[in-house]
Amino acid sequence: MTGAEARARYLDWLARERRAAANTVEAYGRDIGDFLAFLAGHLGEEPDAAALASLRAADLRGFLAARSAEGAGPATRARQLAAIRSFLRHLGRSQDLPVPALGGLRGPRLKPPIPRALTPGQAKEVAARTGQVHDPRHAEAPAEQAARDTALFTLLYGCGLRIGEALALNVGDAPLPGSEASLRVLGKGSKPRLVPVLPAVREAIAAYLALRPGARPEEPLFRGARGARLDPAVAQKSLRTYRRLAGLPEHATPHALRHSFATHLLGGGADLRSIQELLGHASLSTTQRYTVVDAAALLDTWRKAHPRAD
Incomplete structure (x- = not known):
């Protein structure tokens, strides 16, 4: 089975069995297509199922490095790695092949976005x-x-x-x-x-x-x-x-109202654990993003009000 055939079977499984959204199937198909094109040049020929199963973590790192050199940001590379992981796992299960390249590979670190609250x-x-x-x-x-x-x-x-x-x-x-x-x-x-x-x-x-x-x-x-x-x-x-x-x-979106709720509670003196429970966050680290917002707002107020801020 060629890599292109494996890709087609994976996308069909993603759409039919996992009921993924059409946009997700299209994006994953594009990402895996980019990966297969890279491998064709990297390996010197179009990869088949056996070649995909024998990939090393260094091969995947090479793809991510190539995408970075082409200007792809961390979010894009993280998404592509997620698509490749899913594709290779599906290939391994469907063909009963080991996929050692997945072991120990870490993707690009993404900075969590800072919530944007309203006043x-x-x-x-x-x-x-x-x-x-x-x-x-x-x-x-x-x-x-x-x-x-x-x-x-x-x-x-x-x-x-x-x-x-x-x-x-x-x-x-x-x-x-x-x-x-x-x-x-x-x-x-x-x-x-x-x-x-x-x-x-x-x-x-x-x-x-x-x-x-x-x-x-x-x-x-x-x-x-x-x-x-x-x-x-x-x-x-x-x-x-x-x-x-x-x-x-x-x-100013519906979700910004949730951010505003948390930010204004924090500014009013509420503790992080209480805000975590109110928001339903599983991890306190998620709630801690609001301390960045509150600190930024405090600094902005200082800059506007302090006579020596300029």
Whole structure:
């Protein structure tokens, strides 16, 4: 079996068995194609299954070095290495071949991105006003949609939820005035956590549900125009429209509200362990990224306010 045939079988498996997204299949196919082209020159001939199984870690490092010389950044090389690892593992399993090249190979180190938070004023503005402002090129948003957006973005900022966590809630989960003090959320890996709910969040959700009389507990809390569970892309579009009309920065996204929640808690004196539990982070190191944001904000304030900062 040639390398090209092995690639084709792997991509078919990725699409059919793993049900990978079309974009993932296309990207992995391109990455593996780059790798096979490199090997053809590196080995002097097109590799077959046996040649792929006998690759050494040095061969993979040579490919990564060549890609780096061509200008590929660490993120691109890390993605390509992930595609190659998956491809070689699949080849080894399907052909019952050992793949020693995978042992002990480490990919490029990636610096985790620093979360980009909004200012407290911007975050409050997004939460309170996104549902009230519409694109002047289109008809005014229905009252239910406007109340929904206000409730959703108030919840994201007030509780620090991921957009997927918020949209997975049902009407029966809704934190309303007089209900439980905390909201039960299912995070990544279906791991539950309890998040305190501010009165402003309860009031916004109550105002939204008042426009949906008779809503059943099993219905989606946030629904689209046709009654189905709201698509994250629709929520992102609503905020994108608002931020451009209001002149907010481009990083004003639904996820930025979660970053803002954590950053503003840290700035207010909350400890990292508490923030970790509220966000549902498995590792404290993930939460520690917010200390960088807080330190950066503090330095910016010092530069603006200190008479000797220039």
